[in-house]
Amino acid sequence: MRSSILALCFLMIAIQSLWAQSTANASPTPAEQEIINLSKEKWQWMADKNVDKLATLFHDKSKFVHMSGTWKKSEELDIIKTGSIWYKKADVHDVAVEIVDDVAIAWSRITLTAEVRGTDAVTQFTVTEVYKKQGSDWKLLALTFSSVRDTHQIKH
Numbered sequence: 757m758r759s760s761i762l763a764l765c766f767l768m769i770a771i772q773s774l775w776a777q778s779t780a781n782a783s784p785t786p787a788e789q790e791i792i793n794l795s796k797e798k799w800q801w802m803a804d805k806n807v808d809k810l811a812t813l814f815h816d817k818s819k820f821v822h823m824s825g826t827w828k829k830s831e832e833l834d835i836i837k838t839g840s841i842w843y844k845k846a847d848v849h850d851v852a853v854e855i856v857d858d859v860a861i862a863w864s865r866i867t868l869t870a871e872v873r874g875t876d877a878v879t880q881f882t883v884t885e886v887y888k889k890q891g892s893d894w895k896l897l898a899l900t901f902s903s904v905r906d907t908h909q910i911k912h
Contacts, residue, residue, distance in 0.1 A: 782912075788853040791860045794894055795851065795885055799866075802843035807833045815888060815895035822901055842871040852910045858889040863910050868901075880906050 784792060794813075801809045811833055820832045822841075835841050847867040854861050862885040869878050886898040 784853060785855075787855050787860070791853045791855070791862050791887060791894065792851050794887070795862050795864060796848065798885075798896070799843070799846040799848070802836060803845060805836055805839065805842070807837045810836065813894075813896050815890075815897045818895075818897050818899070820899050823903060839871070840873070843868065844871060844876070845869040850910050852912045860887040860889075860894065861885070862887070865904070865910055867906075880904050882910065 798810070798813060800806075801813070811829075814829045814832065816829060818829045818832075820827055820829075827835075836843070845868070847869075848864050849867065850865045852863045862883075864883045864885070866881050866883055867878060868881055869876060871877075880903065882902045882904050884898070884900045884902070885896060887894040888897050889895075
């Protein structure tokens with residue numbers, strides 16, 4: 757009896773482990789992949805200071821939450837254009853996307869290299885991006901930087 761209970765416990769642990777691995781390794785849907793690609797392009801546009809592409813991507817009512825404050829679209833574009841924050845490189849380590857109706861949320865764990873007031877800073881973040889579908893385009897409504905440890909993991 758005791759060995760049967762022990763075997764049952766091991767079986768339950770094995771099944772739970774296999775299920776967790778299969779859901780974590782699931783391929784993104786085409787819509788989720790579209791958001792992943794758009795987020796990746798956004799990081800490159802920010803590094804390139806391509807405010808024209810970003811102005812098209814950012815919703816007119818978008819908000820940006822940084823370590824030093826929260827501001828609107830025009831302020832974010834000005835910060836990027838002037839280089840007061842230069843998003844030099846975002847190394848994306850993990851991305852999870854969920855889509856509900858016409859809203860997509862992307863959580864990315866990144867290492868961001870940015871120049872802030874003339875000094876390079878390398879920081880670990882989980883970035884939350886909220887997109888809304890307008891016609892055939894996705895528009896960024898919100899982007900929030902959350903400082904995290906390098907061991908932080910995103911649940912898929």
